[in-house]
Amino acid sequence: VTALRTAGGGRIELAVDGWMAEAAESDLAPLAELAAPVLDVGCGPGRIALALAAGGRATLGIDTAPAAVAEAARRGAPVLCRSVFDPLPGEGRWGSAVLLDGNIGIGGDPVALLRRVGQLLRRAGRVVAEVGAPGTPTERTAVRIEPRRGRPGPWFPWATVAADRFADLASVAGLVTERVADHDGRWFATAARP
Numbered sequence: 001v002t003a004l005r006t007a008g009g010g011r012i013e014l015a016v017d018g019w020m021a022e023a024a025e026s027d028l029a030p031l032a033e034l035a036a037p038v039l040d041v042g043c044g045p046g047r048i049a050l051a052l053a054a055g056g057r058a059t060l061g062i063d064t065a066p067a068a069v070a071e072a073a074r075r076g077a078p079v080l081c082r083s084v085f086d087p088l089p090g091e092g093r094w095g096s097a098v099l100l101d102g103n104i105g106i107g108g109d110p111v112a113l114l115r116r117v118g119q120l121l122r123r124a125g126r127v128v129a130e131v132g133a134p135g136t137p138t139e140r141t142a143v144r145i146e147p148r149r150g151r152p153g154p155w156f157p158w159a160t161v162a163a164d165r166f167a168d169l170a171s172v173a174g175l176v177t178e179r180v181a182d183h184d185g186r187w188f189a190t191a192a193r194p
């Protein structure tokens, strides 16, 4: 399996095969109520963006990895090759944003990421973030991708957030946590822009 290696020597397995597959029920159930338009931050090959768009919701996936964006576009997902920290269409008008598959780690500073997502949302817009189980590490770290074969990629900043630490971080970022719950063995936090 492809894995993320943390600077402290830890290992986070990446379900890359899962990302290429169709979105699973455990991905989509927590997103069922989300208001459109939906921004999928770090969309990878576009699994979630595709499923939401197929369900009739206006959706945009963004990702910084050109190969992932090209694959998402090939599959028909609405995508842009852009960082969440770059200027984006519809700033302040998104109904929802999603940070799945550990994407709360993007940029290595969850408060900065949630603050940025808050700027993108309209008032009462919501973000759904997948988080770690309660009691798992909440830390800023560096990771690199270690593929099954071939050389590891460069180190980049990353972070992990446990379910029981999410509300505090979201609050510093100006968001109000509405719900933290597990679904099918995964943990999801929902927070709103006041």
Ligand SMILES: C[S@@+](CC[C@H](N)C(=O)[O-])C[C@H]1O[C@@H](n2cnc3c(N)ncnc32)[C@H](O)[C@@H]1O
Pocket (backbone or CB within 6 Å): 019, 020, 041, 042, 043, 044, 045, 046, 047, 048, 062, 063, 064, 065, 068, 082, 083, 084, 085, 100, 101, 102, 103, 106, 107
């Ligand atoms: C853990 S993977 C998630 C894959 C995807 N959510 C899926 O289900 O297919 C993290 C993704 O975030 C992207 N990413 C990293 N930094 C980013 C940034 N600043 N803005 C947008 N995407 C970013 C990476 O390129 C990678 O595709």
